[in-house]
Amino acid sequence: MTADAFVGKAVPPEDTVRKVTGTALYTYDWEVPGTLYAKLVTSTVPHAKIVRISLESAKAVPGVVAVLTGKDMPFRVGMYAGDRDLLAVEKVRWAGHPVALVVAETLEAGERASELVDVEYETLPAVFDPVKAMEADAPLLHERMEEYKHAPVFYPVPGTNIANRFRLVHGDVEKGFGQADELVEEEFRISHVSHAYLETQNVVAQAYRDGTYEIWTSAQSPFVVRQIISESLNIPYNKITIRVPFVGGGFGGKAGLQWEALAAMASKAVGYRPVKLVLSRKENFSSGASREGVVANVKAGFTKDGKCVAYKVRFVLDAGAYADYTVNVSRAMGYSAEGVYEVPNVQCESLAVYTNKVPTTAMRGFGYSESNWVLEQVFERAAKKLGMDSAKIRRVNLLRPGESHTATGEKVREDVGDPRKVLQTVLEGIDWDGKVERPSEPWKVRARGFALCVKGPSQPPNASSSAILKFNEDSTIDLVLGTGNFGQGTATAISQMVADQFGVAVEKVRVDPVRDTGKSAYTWQTVGSRGLFTDGVATLRACEDAKGQILDLASQVMRLPKSELEVAEGAVKAKGRPWLSIPLRELVFGYVYPNGNTVGGPVIGRGQYTSSLNTYLDPQTGQGVPTIFHTFGGTAVDIELDLVTGAIEVKKAVQVFDVGKAINPLLLKMQLDGGFIMGMSIALFEKIKFDEQGWVMNPNFTSYYLARMKDVPKDFVARYVETPQFDGPLGARGIGELSMISVASAISNAVFRSTGVKLNNLPMSPEEVWAAISSQKPELLAKAMESYGRVETAVKARQ
Amino acid sequence: MSFGSPYVTLPDFAYHRPKSLDEALALLKEHGEEAKVMGGGVGLIAFMKERLMSPAHVIDVKEVPELRQVRHVPGKGLSIGAAVSIKELLEGGTLRGYAVLEEALARVADPMIRSRATLAGNLCEAIPWVDSPPALIALGASVEIAGTGGTREVPVSGFIRGPVDIDLNPGEIVTGIMLPDPKGTLSAFEKFTAGSEFSLASVAVALAGGGRKRSVAMVYGAVSSTPVRCAEAEQAVADGLTPANVRRAADMASEKVECVDDVLASAAYRRHLVKVITTRVLRRMMSA
Structure with missing residues (x-):
């Protein structure tokens, strides 16, 4: 094998066979003998004091082992805001808030008993609108916010519903408005959406009498699950083992703590028996966490030549009852406000606000999707006002690597990527200067639009990763990673890098599908498109470490200085004298001389990665270095809008990203296609609807709409730019989340360019689009209806 | 009516799989209100999961030979x-002549x-957003019901009394649907969906006879709790499908058909869609 046999090649994901043959095991498959089944009892009211919980009838159901309430586990848990309970303590904060947990010998008994738990409430005033929730007399969700353990970079405002207030100031925005020739002022809204992973949240936990805990869970970040449980419940880290088998999708929704601590405490409470909790889809919608809603108010100033001289934005995040993770989303939304542009004067405020609705959490895009929805449309609106081409206004403002500074004051390095080349490739992909095709019907509009984006992982500066590389007797490799594996294919891409490091076939590198905090290499989390970058670098360092050991041994055996040796083609070779070589197999488990004497032993390489470049952001101005990389990209679409129904059909999608180095073009294309479809689904279909009591009204997939196969564009163009990053693994950057960020903005921009109709609210469902056309351009709708109803030839009904 | 279920399991029930209609009826007589009949189970099992229904006995009629037939009854129609x-x-052109039903069924779910x-299950679910009831009403179809006391036949329009509410007594079973002879009826179906199989608005149209004997049925589904006919729209096209009549029918339907707000769409949007689908269906019929 040559040194570039696998990197850059389309290697299929290593877990394909197990998945397509149904032999991949998920948490749900984990059946421990003696397992008890847990069932949530949830609040029927949005905000109330718990007066009394009657458990007698529920406990009397045959098979019920225990019925637990918040009094049995009065812990406050969390990662960033530390605001959550395991079961409601003293009061409930949303309709769907778990108030009790039935644990039974069978799920049937648990479900029956769950209906018999009687909770008496004293109703409290509730608030569902995040902007109203900031008013002085709004009902308070968290009266004791000052007691919560917030991570140092968050700024809650105790005595209000504000869970985090992020501020960014760069230049003087008022001065900037003074220089502007045109202003764009808008309000944008984004609906709550579901992660819609196929595998609902589920967990199996067992507490042992020796004080240890074993937890199987469908999670993205086992080490953070362990951290939160350990820190919140005061259990030493090494007494908790978190195991994650195959995961049926995460999309950020399984990034933090889910039900692991609850199940673990339940296991302890029922006498150390394993407890399994599986949420139904409805429970996942109404008691699990979703992506937050957003209300954004923006004002931007542009000069005649298209330069954005001032950008002022306020994001209000409808964070729901718990904002443990969403405080960090608000931070990311804030510091990403300026996107791929250099704006001299920026003022941004981003507030995560509690409301009596479902809790919210991380989701693919993590604030960047939301800020992009605002920014990229503002630029499109400005282009129209200025009579300027959409591409030109962007070129005027694009960040210049080597010169520009981002909104947080970070100097944009030469090697971070090439936004201009990305833009150019996007335009070529959609044939921007070419003629727009004719619509299929006279009442439809065919249009093209695009949007650019950038994103990096929102992680604490000290977030680290590690990798362990173990050689087996036959010189195959067990690579021990911590980064999760829920569809991205990171383990495959990293295995390709390892294979090339040793010149062996990629099949010789295996990564165990199960992540286990006791056995896997540490990685902070699998979020933010960081896996390939951080765990990739750690792995390359583990390869170097292992190679060093192998060369030391080979040097001794071959009696050549180490500097004259190299690892290549599965062997150690003398440089320039390839006939002098020893296969790895004869070295990696110790070298055995003919007389049996052995030197060396099993080779284990180790590597780690922690960025030394990141900083906290200044609390007043938001200045600093928040991320380890910026992946630049963009999306263009060719759409057909049915003016009569408001339905938008995407005919063609173009996705372009500067990935630094395409380690696996097949997986990359799958990410770009998959991300587009997810972004399109959120753009056109997805919305969690709440009733006046904050209940989720559409908690399943016949009423919560997702894109389906028929909605997928026939024409897909996935391209990439490769500007290698000096500290990335072989120059690569992350891509996972990126591919969905600019999709919604691109679609909306296409509609605006062609019709002048502003679509400020997500999703752009047919009804939303119809309402926008009706109110903004009634003449357009009337004309469309006219041509729709025009029938030239009357045909008599068949007799 | 709700969406989704907090439950993973089904309520306890005994499962029966009778091999004849008599056996099925005997089981129904024995268990009365405790029993529910299951065809494909698509609706019933969802209802049971939601605990909207918790029958102690489920009678699966998939192997009842009398219920497995499609028969032409001379002088009556297709049963x-x-x-x-x-x-x-x-398959196999069974529904030839009943275009409206064929079109509606071809787009049911997946x-x-x-x-x-x-078809019987789709009807008996009686949820507002499904497609076959408007088509059946437009065709003047009726429901064949058997009980231990004998059989009866009720028009589909009266069979659906409200959401998940049908004219079927304990001990009775729907044995079939009777479609009257089409006799040159021209018919068509249109629906608009926004992201799932459930319609936001649907319309079934059947035009029968000619001249003074012409009869028109225009039935709207998914816009309110039960399918509704629109007499004013029917009137508008009674003397033929002309561009002016089509336009008037669309306007009348949009004005007169009662539309509701629900989780899937607003009443205002539904009213607009009624106009759109009325135009579309009639225009298509004109050029047929």
Whole structure:
């Protein structure tokens, strides 16, 4: 094998066979003998004091082992805001808030008993609108916010519903408005959406009498699950083992703590028996966490030549009852406000606000999707006002690597990527200067639009990763990673890098599908498109470490200085004298001389990665270095809008990203296609609807709409730019989340360019689009209806 | 009516699989209100999961031979057995002459569900957003019901009394759907969906006879709790499908058909869609 046999090649994901043959095991498959089944009892009211919980009838159901309430586990848990309970303590904060947990010998008994738990409430005033929730007399969700353990970079405002207030100031925005020739002022809204992973949240936990805990869970970040449980419940880290088998999708929704601590405490409470909790889809919608809603108010100033001289934005995040993770989303939304542009004067405020609705959490895009929805449309609106081409206004403002500074004051390095080349490739992909095709019907509009984006992982500066590389007797490799594996294919891409490091076939590198905090290499989390970058670098360092050991041994055996040796083609070779070589197999488990004497032993390489470049952001101005990389990209679409129904059909999608180095073009294309479809689904279909009591009204997939196969564009163009990053693994950057960020903005921009109709609210469902056309351009709708109803030839009904 | 279920399991029930209509009726008599009849189970199992229904006895009629037939009854029409799947109905031109029903059924859910679901089940669910009831009403179809006391036949329009509420007594079973002879009826179906199989608005149209004997049925589904006819729209096209009549029918329907707000769409949008689909269906029929 040559040194570039696998990197850059389309290697299929290593877990394909197990998945397509149904032999991949998920948490749900984990059946421990003696397992008890847990069932949530949830609040029927949005905000109330718990007066009394009657458990007698529920406990009397045959098979019920225990019925637990918040009094049995009065812990406050969390990662960033530390605001959550395991079961409601003293009061409930949303309709769907778990108030009790039935644990039974069978799920049937648990479900029956769950209906018999009687909770008496004293109703409290509730608030569902995040902007109203900031008013002085709004009902308070968290009266004791000052007691919560917030991570140092968050700024809650105790005595209000504000869970985090992020501020960014760069230049003087008022001065900037003074220089502007045109202003764009808008309000944008984004609906709550579901992660819609196929595998609902589920967990199996067992507490042992020796004080240890074993937890199987469908999670993205086992080490953070362990951290939160350990820190919140005061259990030493090494007494908790978190195991994650195959995961049926995460999309950020399984990034933090889910039900692991609850199940673990339940296991302890029922006498150390394993407890399994599986949420139904409805429970996942109404008691699990979703992506937050957003209300954004923006004002931007542009000069005649298209330069954005001032950008002022306020994001209000409808964070729901718990904002443990969403405080960090608000931070990311804030510091990403300026996107791929250099704006001299920026003022941004981003507030995560509690409301009596479902809790919210991380989701693919993590604030960047939301800020992009605002920014990229503002630029499109400005282009129209200025009579300027959409591409030109962007070129005027694009960040210049080597010169520009981002909104947080970070100097944009030469090697971070090439936004201009990305833009150019996007335009070529959609044939921007070419003629727009004719619509299929006279009442439809065919249009093209695009949007650019950038994103990096929102992680604490000290977030680290590690990798362990173990050689087996036959010189195959067990690579021990911590980064999760829920569809991205990171383990495959990293295995390709390892294979090339040793010149062996990629099949010789295996990564165990199960992540286990006791056995896997540490990685902070699998979020933010960081896996390939951080765990990739750690792995390359583990390869170097292992190679060093192998060369030391080979040097001794071959009696050549180490500097004259190299690892290549599965062997150690003398440089320039390839006939002098020893296969790895004869070295990696110790070298055995003919007389049996052995030197060396099993080779284990180790590597780690922690960025030394990141900083906290200044609390007043938001200045600093928040991320380890910026992946630049963009999306263009060719759409057909049915003016009569408001339905938008995407005919063609173009996705372009500067990935630094395409380690696996097949997986990359799958990410770009998959991300587009997810972004399109959120753009056109997805919305969690709440009733006046904050209940989720559409908690399943016949009423919560997702894109389906028929909605997928026939024409897909996935391209990439490769500007290698000096500290990335072989120059690569992350891509996972990126591919969905600019999709919604691109679609909306296409509609605006062609019709002048502003679509400020997500999703752009047919009804939303119809309402926008009706109110903004009634003449357009009337004309469309006219041509729709025009029938030239009357045909008599068949007799 | 709700969406989704907090439950993972089904309520306890005894499962019966009778081999004849008499056996099925005997089971129904024995268990009365405790029993529910299951065809494809698409609706019933969802209702049971939601605990909207918790029958102690489920009587699966898929192997009742009398309910597996599609028969032409001379002088009456086509009788479709209650246990015949939608997929079976769509095969081999069975529904020739009943275009409105064929079109409605061809777009029910997806192929997997169509091979399981039955026409009778789709009707008996009586949920507002499904497609076959408007088509059946437009065709003047009736429901064939058997009980231990004998049989009766009720028009589909009266059979659906409200959401999940049908004219079926304990001890009775729907044995089939009777479609009257089409006799040159021209018919068509249109629906608009926004992201799932459930319609936001649908319309079934059937034009029969000619001249003074012409009869028109225009039935709207998914816009309110039960399918509704629109007499004013029917009137508008009574003397023929001309561009002016089509336009008037669309306007009348949009004005007169009662539309509701629900989780899937607003009443205002539904009213607009009624106009759109009325135009579309009639225009298509004009050029047929």
